[in-house]
Amino acid sequence: MLGLSRREMLRSASCGFGYLALSALCGQTATARDSAVTASLAPRTPQLPARAKRVIFLCMSGGPAQLDTFDYKPQTGKKKHPGSVFNFAQHGESGLWISELLPETAKHADKLCVLNGMHADITNHAQSFLQLHTGDRLRPRPSLGSWILYGLGTENQNVPGFISLYPKKPSVYSSAFLPPVYEGTPIGLNTTNMSTATIGNIQSNHLPAATKRRQLDFVQAMNREHATLRPEDARLDAVIQSMELGFRMQMAAPELLDLNQETKSTLERYRVGQGKTVGTCRDSDFGRQCLLARRFAEAGVRFIEVNHGSWDQHKNHRADLTANCESTDAPIAALLEDLEQRGLLEETLVVWGGEFGRPGLVPETKKNETGHNARGFTFWMAGGGIKSGLAYGKTDPTGARAIEGKVHFRDLHATILHQLGLQHDRLTFHQGNREFRLTGTEGGNVVHDIIA
Incomplete structure (x- = not known):
C-alpha cells in the first residue's frame, strides 16, 4: 500500500483489499474505539437506589380529554355543568373510574396510578408539547430521553439507547446542547408508514461482516486522528460512535424490528395494522409501535417513546375521541399484559399522557x-416502583383546574428521574457558563405519595 493516497487506501479498504498492510493500523485503534464507546454509553451506576431501569412514554399528542377517559365528572343538578359525556364504571379491586371508551385498559386498572391533578403553564400546543418533553416551553433543550441516556447510559450497546417511534417534531428526541451521542433515534419520521419504517442505513449485505469491520476500523483511524486536532467539537466523537453503533446494529436491529417472529395471536392482541385515521392525522399503526416498544424494552433500550395523535378534538369531539381510544386501547392493554407476564413491568416505568x-x-x-x-x-x-390502583389528585367539580395533589411537568420529570435512580437537581450539564438541568431553575418535586 506504500505510495497510495488516503483516498486510494480508503477505496482499497472498502473493496476488501490491502487488509494485511492496514491491519496494524486498524489493530492499534481497537482499544481506543472500545474505550470511547464505554466512556459515554455504557451503563452507569445510578445516584440513588433505582426502582426502574427504563421508561416507555406513551405520548398522546394534542391533549386527551381527561373528563372522558380517566377523570370522571358526573353531570348533576338541573342545569348540568360541563363534564363527562361518556359512561364510566369502577374497575378492579381498586375501583378506579375509567371511561367506557377504554375497556381493555380498564382490565389493568389495578396496575395504574392515575394522576388527575396534572397542570402545565400554557395552552398552546407547541409550547406545552416542548415543555412536556424538555422542561422548557420556549427554547430548544435536551429531551427527557436524552437526559436519561446522559445520566444512565444504555444496557445494550448493539441498539440505540433512546428510540422515538413515529415522532412529529425533533424536540421529541433532540439532545440539544448535550453531546449528540445522546440524541434519540427516530423510527417512522415524518409520518412514514410504520409497517415499512425502520432505522435508516443499517442494511448492508455487500461485504462479509469481517471485511466491513476492517473497512470501518480504517475509516475510524482517520476519524480519530481528525478528532484529536479538534477536541472541542463533540460532533466528531458522536459521528465516530454512531458509526460503531451503526455497524453493530447491522447484526441486531433487523431482527429486533422484524415482527414476523411474533405469533398471530400476539399481532391480533396488539391490533397491528388495525389503527384508525382521525381527522387529518394519518394512522400511525399504534399497535405496531406498542409491540416494538415491548421488544425494545426486552432488548435493554433505556427510553422508548411511542407517539399517537392527534387528540386535538375541537369540532368532532365524540367521534374523534372514540376513534383515538379504539386505536390505542387494546395495544396499551397488550403492552401492559406482556410486560407483566415477562417480568418487565416492575423495572419498566410506563407513562401515558399529552401536553x-x-x-x-x-x-x-x-x-x-x-x-x-x-x-x-x-x-x-404504571410499573417502575409506582403505586398501583391509585387515583392521585383531583380537579374541581367541572374538571377545569387541579385543586389537590397537583403535579406539574417539572414534578413529573423529577419523579421519573427519581425512579431511575437519578437526582433531578444533580443531573446537570455545564453549557454557556451555567449549569442546566431538566427541571430548570424553578426545580421540581418528587411526588413521593405515588411511590410504592
Whole structure:
C-alpha cells in the first residue's frame, strides 16, 4: 500500500483489499474505539437506589380529554355543568373510574396510578408539547430521553439507547446542547408508514461482516486522528460512535424490528395494522409501535417513546375521541399484559399522557366542540416502583383546574428521574457558563405519595 493516497487506501479498504498492510493500523485503534464507546454509553451506576431501569412514554399528542377517559365528572343538578359525556364504571379491586371508551385498559386498572391533578403553564400546543418533553416551553433543550441516556447510559450497546417511534417534531428526541451521542433515534419520521419504517442505513449485505469491520476500523483511524486536532467539537466523537453503533446494529436491529417472529395471536392482541385515521392525522399503526416498544424494552433500550395523535378534538369531539381510544386501547392493554407476564413491568416505568387536557362538554346541548385546558388534566403511570390502583389528585367539580395533589411537568420529570435512580437537581450539564438541568431553575418535586 506504500505510495497510495488516503483516498486510494480508503477505496482499497472498502473493496476488501490491502487488509494485511492496514491491519496494524486498524489493530492499534481497537482499544481506543472500545474505550470511547464505554466512556459515554455504557451503563452507569445510578445516584440513588433505582426502582426502574427504563421508561416507555406513551405520548398522546394534542391533549386527551381527561373528563372522558380517566377523570370522571358526573353531570348533576338541573342545569348540568360541563363534564363527562361518556359512561364510566369502577374497575378492579381498586375501583378506579375509567371511561367506557377504554375497556381493555380498564382490565389493568389495578396496575395504574392515575394522576388527575396534572397542570402545565400554557395552552398552546407547541409550547406545552416542548415543555412536556424538555422542561422548557420556549427554547430548544435536551429531551427527557436524552437526559436519561446522559445520566444512565444504555444496557445494550448493539441498539440505540433512546428510540422515538413515529415522532412529529425533533424536540421529541433532540439532545440539544448535550453531546449528540445522546440524541434519540427516530423510527417512522415524518409520518412514514410504520409497517415499512425502520432505522435508516443499517442494511448492508455487500461485504462479509469481517471485511466491513476492517473497512470501518480504517475509516475510524482517520476519524480519530481528525478528532484529536479538534477536541472541542463533540460532533466528531458522536459521528465516530454512531458509526460503531451503526455497524453493530447491522447484526441486531433487523431482527429486533422484524415482527414476523411474533405469533398471530400476539399481532391480533396488539391490533397491528388495525389503527384508525382521525381527522387529518394519518394512522400511525399504534399497535405496531406498542409491540416494538415491548421488544425494545426486552432488548435493554433505556427510553422508548411511542407517539399517537392527534387528540386535538375541537369540532368532532365524540367521534374523534372514540376513534383515538379504539386505536390505542387494546395495544396499551397488550403492552401492559406482556410486560407483566415477562417480568418487565416492575423495572419498566410506563407513562401515558399529552401536553394538556380539554374542558368538558355540556351533554344536553348539541355543541360537540372542546378547547384546551392546561390548568387540570390527567396522566397515568404504571410499573417502575409506582403505586398501583391509585387515583392521585383531583380537579374541581367541572374538571377545569387541579385543586389537590397537583403535579406539574417539572414534578413529573423529577419523579421519573427519581425512579431511575437519578437526582433531578444533580443531573446537570455545564453549557454557556451555567449549569442546566431538566427541571430548570424553578426545580421540581418528587411526588413521593405515588411511590410504592
